[in-house]
Amino acid sequence: MECYIKSMYLCVNDMARAITFYENLLEQKVLIKDEIYSVFDIHGFRLGLFAYQKMGEEHIFGSNCLPSLEVESLEILQSKIAQLELCFPLTQIGDNWVVEFIDSEGNHIEMTTPIEKIEEKKMLIRQETKNDYAEVYTLIKQAFASAEHSDGTEHDLTNALRTSDAFIPELSLVAERDDKIVGHILFTKGKVGHETVLILAPLSVHPEYQKQGIGTALIKEGHKIAKERGYSYSLVLGSETYYPRMGYIPAIQFGIHVPEGMPSDNFMAIKLQENAPILDGSVIYAKEFGI
Known part of the structure; x- marks a missing residue:
């Protein structure tokens, strides 16, 4: 089952x-x-x-089963609960700030936000430049060397995508820490019907800096830039346990057909604009993907 x-x-x-x-x-x-x-x-x-x-x-209203809502930052969480009746005070639990409030109907609701790590404040996310290409090439190769799902060509794919019509310079981002590049993300253009969508691939974090919030920070910054530039959807083929944390859901729920051979649970999308059009069709990748 x-x-x-x-x-x-x-x-x-x-x-x-x-x-x-x-x-x-x-x-x-x-x-x-x-x-x-x-x-x-x-x-x-x-x-x-x-x-x-x-x-x-x-x-019977009570607190035996609580919906839990997550927001992006402590600042937003505090603004949301400012005028609400609290039944559990704002408390640090593990890696999160947690609070519980009572809604207009008497239900107890939990709201959380990840605790910003000190390391994240020292990290710089910026647009990639040509001077970064060699360092990023090595980074991607190292990041995917021990990845569970990798064909070992992600670094070469990135080089090829930079010269394609699908490349968006503003959405090729690097994360810097300790005076070196420790993360990289690339969004390129694809098509679903007549709609231009974004393809997130690859996302790379140096093995020594993984599980420190760098990938999440890169995705959030990429989404922010993409929204400002009017892109409607972002698609990704990746971990069904990682990407949903950033709001990705199975792409089929948006009417995007799953490419043949791809697991439906791993082919995901996120809607970036509230007024994004309804889709119904297959995704066309840049030819460099070979899909």
Whole structure:
């Protein structure tokens, strides 16, 4: 059996009041508005609001099962809870700041954010230049030498993509620390139907600097630049446990067909613009990918 958790619901007393509360909290409009069951889509996860009284159900509000929402930074978390009633104070637990508040209907909700590491403050993320090419070539080769899924040509692919029509100089980024390049990310142009999308590949972090938040920081900066430049989607073929942390979900949920031979769980996408068009088609990669 394969089991997935793709949705949950909160019981509410006043649907209109609850919708207003969560639209403000999540900074997005409700996807499905209904007097019995309304739905928010949070990066592919469906959060429902259920008017249980209208269906004759009983409900005891409490804290035995808490939805947990993650935001990007402590600053955002603090702004969100500033006017809310807290039932668990802001506390450092492991690598996260954690707080619990009570929503408009009496439900207890958890909100978290990763603790910014001191090392991240010392890291510089910038656009790659031609002077970086040799160092980045070596970095990518080292990063993928022991990777579980690698064909050993990622460094050569990067060189080829830089000379292609799909190359976007502003989205070839490096991370610097200790006066050397320790990470690199590349987004190139692809097509789904008539829509230009981004392809994230490769993402590389020096073996000695892995699991320190460098890859995450590169992805977030790439997404930020991509949003500013109006790109609608980013696609990636990668770890189904790593990329969902940055909001990636199976691409098929956006109408993007899975290329033949690719595992559907590993072929993912993220919507970068709220008004991104609905897609229905296969992805066309730059010819350098050989796909």
